[in-house]
Every structure is written in structure tokens, then in C-alpha cells.
Amino acid sequence: MTQHRVAVIGGGIAGLAAAHALLTGAAHAPHVTVFEADPVVGGKLRTSPFAGHPSIDEGPDAFLARLPWATALATSVGLGDQLVAPESGKAAVWWNGLHPIPEGLLLGMPTDVLALARSRLLSWPGKVRAATEPLRRRTSLEPDSLGGYVRARFGDQVHLRLVDPLVGSIYAADTDHFSLAAVPQIADLAGKGRSVLVTGRAMPKPAANAGPVFYAPRDGMGAFAHTTAAAVTAAGGEVRTGTTVGSLDADGSGWRVNDEHFHAVVLACPAAAAARLLTGAVPDAANALGTIPSADVAMVTLAVRAVEWPRHLFGMSGYLVPKPMQQLVTAASFGSQKWAHWAVPGSVFLRISLGRDGLPVLHLSDEELLAAAVQEVSRHLGITLQPQHTRVSRWQGAFPQYRPHHAALVERIEHALPAGLALAGASYHGIGVPACIRSAQRAAAVLHSALDPMAQ
Numbered sequence: 001m002t003q004h005r006v007a008v009i010g011g012g013i014a015g016l017a018a019a020h021a022l023l024t025g026a027a028h029a030p031h032v033t034v035f036e037a038d039p040v041v042g043g044k045l046r047t048s049p050f051a052g053h054p055s056i057d058e059g060p061d062a063f064l065a066r067l068p069w070a071t072a073l074a075t076s077v078g079l080g081d082q083l084v085a086p087e088s089g090k091a092a093v094w095w096n097g098l099h100p101i102p103e104g105l106l107l108g109m110p111t112d113v114l115a116l117a118r119s120r121l122l123s124w125p126g127k128v129r130a131a132t133e134p135l136r137r138r139t140s141l142e143p144d145s146l147g148g149y150v151r152a153r154f155g156d157q158v159h160l161r162l163v164d165p166l167v168g169s170i171y172a173a174d175t176d177h178f179s180l181a182a183v184p185q186i187a188d189l190a191g192k193g194r195s196v197l198v199t200g201r202a203m204p205k206p207a208a209n210a211g212p213v214f215y216a217p218r219d220g221m222g223a224f225a226h227t228t229a230a231a232v233t234a235a236g237g238e239v240r241t242g243t244t245v246g247s248l249d250a251d252g253s254g255w256r257v258n259d260e261h262f263h264a265v266v267l268a269c270p271a272a273a274a275a276r277l278l279t280g281a282v283p284d285a286a287n288a289l290g291t292i293p294s295a296d297v298a299m300v301t302l303a304v305r306a307v308e309w310p311r312h313l314f315g316m317s318g319y320l321v322p323k324p325m326q327q328l329v330t331a332a333s334f335g336s337q338k339w340a341h342w343a344v345p346g347s348v349f350l351r352i353s354l355g356r357d358g359l360p361v362l363h364l365s366d367e368e369l370l371a372a373a374v375q376e377v378s379r380h381l382g383i384t385l386q387p388q389h390t391r392v393s394r395w396q397g398a399f400p401q402y403r404p405h406h407a408a409l410v411e412r413i414e415h416a417l418p419a420g421l422a423l424a425g426a427s428y429h430g431i432g433v434p435a436c437i438r439s440a441q442r443a444a445a446v447l448h449s450a451l452d453p454m455a456q
């Protein structure tokens, strides 16, 4: 029986998970080659030494534990006993001062107006507007705009001070231009009935012993990528780093990747890169892929002296900055308070996010980004930050932006792909690490079934 050859373009977590699933998910595993342009695997999963600590993340610092795919993959590659959960610190929203995020929210959407009434984040007119949500007529889901839906149900204050900062911090999004359907927790709630508050009240509350919401490998998210790459190699796969794929062409029985023959290909690179590669071979898909935009961000990491850190901030995990209050900083995470294993005696670590969709930052130099982060966070906290160590991480094309009706666009693209080609990664069915892994496993399953009949 022929052993098929599959190319995986992109060695981020999606590409590595696709390779792992191709090698381990079927009786007759193909030979798998992962092509990664960068000198190391991982893509957005990057961890490096900082301020005396061996492994502080530059990109994601955790994955959602309540979706199964990332936890399952981490366990299967041998990281199960190294997963740690964050401390249960409170987060806040900065609106002319820090306001604790009220209880009873689902990604910023109120499910309990009493908790909202107690918060000083919203004005009384804003609270009254939110409390009248059950009296409002049904809101059409058809425009598929997250911002439009939340404004219609709860008014501008709930949208701008809660939902937009909470969802925006996950997707670097401007939620007025983001798909409602792409945020499944909110879309489910919206789809279940006329009133979010009435539906929310009837929903079962998460069990107190439901386990951690987030997990991270003790050695950082980079270790997740490196361990998965090692598992791919151990299963017989090949990982070629420092190797950009510049061409993808159809040939009689498959595809030529950089002029090398493969029976099938997983495109696990961002949509813009996939669009460039498919221009000649599948122009319809390429054109549609080219319309998926992305937002750039920067992550500034600071180490400040613990003696200079205000006592009232101890135990907090960080805060978000809503759009009307934003200059460049969108969020600050108090990393060493969020993660016990990041603690370095005498220091507090902060990770400060700058930029989002509609708020470009990468035209600025590292020095300018650092100065903006220090100046804005100092103002928010009412102190003068004097960092002992600093690091600036630039993330170009960091977050794909799911515009309204993104799901229909992706369906059209996938429909246009010939057998033997599959897409995986953050641009399509979810941006978080678990969703990327699920998309990779689906891509592997599609290729397994395309290759299976050929193997007979």
C-alpha cells in the first residue's frame, strides 16, 4: 500500500495539531512534513526568558480549559501533569478609575441585573436602560453584528463598558464590526429567546466544582508547541523550520509544495498567506481568503519593584480599557499575580496589550510602544511606573477579524477547495487555541477520508 505524503503549511499550534492528528488518527498514517517559515515552531505561542524568569509568554498565556481540545492534546503529548490554573484574582474595567467587573456576566452580557445595579461602572440611566431589556422587542440576529445586538438589547453603556472590552480583549476586536455568531457563548444566549436576561436567569449556573476555566503549561505556551512538535517527530513526522512555502501548484495526482510532490496539503498559515499560495491553483478561494482582515497588536512586558507596587492592587489579575477611554493600551494583565509560577521575589510582572482592530500600533517603534505603555498604565493606576526590565513583542496580523457573516464566507471558501486541500487555524472557526486545535483535527479528518480511498 502506498504511503501518502501530506504537507502542512505553518508550524503554529494549528499546523502542529494537524500533523499530530494526521499521524495518530488513522490506521494508515501518511508521511507528514510541516513547513514553518520561522526558525522555531509555535507561531503565536512564544515563550522566552524575562527578568530572571526562564519562561514568560509573549503571546497567549493560557487556553480555555472548558473546551476539550487543547487540554486533550496537551495531555496526549505528555503535558497533562504540567498544566497549571491561574489564581482567582479579580479583574477590573478602567473607566476614570478601576471598577471591579460585576458578577453574573457572560463575556460582559448581564444575566443578573442586581449585580449590575451595585456596580459603579455604569451610570443610573445606563443601569435602567439595561434593566428594561426584557421589555424590548426581539432583536434580529440577521445583521450578525455583536455590537449592534448588544446595543439594541442593553444600550450603549453595557456595550461600551462591558461587552466590547471583554470580548475585544480576547479578539483584539472592535465589536461593532465583529460577527455575533463568532462568539458562541453570546450567540447561544441570543439565539435561545427574545430576552437575554430572561434566558440567562433560566440557565443552569456553572457548578462550583467545575474545575479551572483556564490552563497553561508550567513552562509556558511555547512549551505546548515544542512538545507537540516533538510528538510529531516521534510519530515519524518531519518538521522543517526556517522553510517558507512560496508556491503551491496542482499536479496530476496531488500538489507541488515548493516543487515537491504531496498527495494532500493542510494550509495552517493565516488566511492572507493561504490566499497568496492559492492564487494560481484555486483563485475563487484565494480571492475570498484575501478578504479576511486581521488586527496587529503589541505586548509590552514590564518588571517593576514589588515595594513600589500599590497594596490595593495585590491579588488583582488586571484590567481592561474600554474604547472611549483608550489611547493605545487596551488591557493590562498583572502576570505574576495571575500566575503563581511566574513569581520572582521582589518583582511584579505586567503584560500590557496595545492596539486592536481600528487602533493600529505597529507603525510605532519599540521605544514609542514602551513609553506609551508605561505612561498610560501609570496614569490608570495613579502611580509612576519605573520598570526594571522591559520587553516589547510585536504581533503583525495577530488576530483575524471575523466580520459579520464570517461563517458563511468560510463555508464558501471551504466549498471551493478541491479534494486534498484543507484549511486550519485561527482565521476560520475560532481564534482561541482550543478552537485552532479543533479546526486542525477536522482538517486532518477531511484529508484522512480523502486519502483513504486512494490507499485501497
Ligand SMILES: Cc1cc2nc3c(=O)[nH]c(=O)nc-3n(C[C@H](O)[C@H](O)[C@H](O)COP(=O)(O)OP(=O)(O)OC[C@H]3O[C@@H](n4cnc5c(N)ncnc54)[C@H](O)[C@@H]3O)c2cc1C
Pocket: 009, 010, 011, 012, 013, 014, 015, 035, 036, 037, 038, 041, 042, 043, 044, 045, 058, 059, 060, 061, 062, 063, 064, 243, 244, 245, 246, 268, 269, 270, 273, 297, 299, 395, 398, 399, 424, 425, 426, 427, 431, 432, 433, 434, 436
Ligand atoms: C498577543 C496574543 C495573545 C493571545 N492570547 C490568547 C490566549 O490567552 N488564549 C488563547 O486561546 N488564544 C490567544 N491568542 C490567540 C491564539 O494564540 C492564536 O489564535 C493561535 O495561536 C493561532 O494559531 P495558528 O496555528 O492558527 O496560527 P499561527 O500561530 O499564526 O501560526 C501560523 C504559522 O504559519 C507560518 N507561516 C505563514 N506563512 C507561511 C508560509 N508561506 N510557509 C511556511 N510557514 C508559514 C507562520 O510563521 C506561523 O508560525 C492570542 C494571540 C496573540 C497574538
